Amino acid sequence: MTFDWDLIVGNTITPTPGILAIKAASNGNVGIGTPNPTEKLAVNGTIRAKEIKVKASPWPDYVFNDDHQLMPLDSLASFVKENKHLPNIAPAKSVEENGVALGELNRQLLQKIEEMTLYLIDQSREIKSLKNEVQALKTQQR
Template structure:
């Protein structure tokens, strides 16, 4: 209905308080409906003109409705569509977009938060939260992306993947890691038992025979095993430490043998000197 007075529009709806000849009843409220949406303004009855129009809803020919300001909902949102949608968009084309799969057993929910880049998807950053889905890489995951590409995800099992869509451990990284320090907890003891008196150390001849047959050290995986299974840092570090400790025992044993040889050499040298002295004495007596 129209409202008489200054700024009369046939598409306006005016709501007035009980008194129009003074301001004690509060403001007049006016709504304007046109092709661009719904606009709202107020003024006291005694004011000479209305306040500025404020747009409260934006509509288009597709039936979409946009709230240009801040929307606060104290309650729930419901409709009868099989996949209810909710979408909010800023002037820079960032968005919050989601749907629920009510009535659709193949997909029960998805929410995306993205920002930047306008309509150019290659420069957008986004966070995707997925409910159950028949699409494996969308099934109950949280995905983080930058520049339009996925960078990190948390899968349905709680595994975190960086640069991979299929993390197979609590943290899977398909790339390099740069760290100041890495701490690895052990599920087994360090190999100090090598220094126990009852430890059976292989002889060097046994080690040589094993290496000649297998082309790698005992208790160390082969090159093919490394290629197939990778390297388990905790196990490998302990295995290498064990070899260092065994090598230390070999060095100690060799050092003892060297010391014994040096003692024997000294005895032989002393004996040789005594023979030389005895020989000179005999030659002198025979003159």
């Protein structure tokens, strides 16, 4: 048995048709403030929630694996200069036109944070090494 009925909460008849609060479409999509929900939950407005859980996989701790290759900083600088955004992060125009999947964005941002942490650790080691070299040169000159 199949049904092609929609459940609509709101005023869909005259004198002011189209004031729609909630629509549960027969395809399982639910809309709040939207007459034709195209997603499992489509909301035309602001959502306030205590918590939202999003599945995002793979989680980017793989950047800490020995076989993970960081992009050389000069290559990263060239990419950013040319593209005006970070690698593997959607450019502004794409996000403005298409929106963004929050789970995927959080995964990508964490990957960038973890990669920046590794860059900082490498830079700190290099600075420490250079300080030691400078100190050794100063000691030799005395």
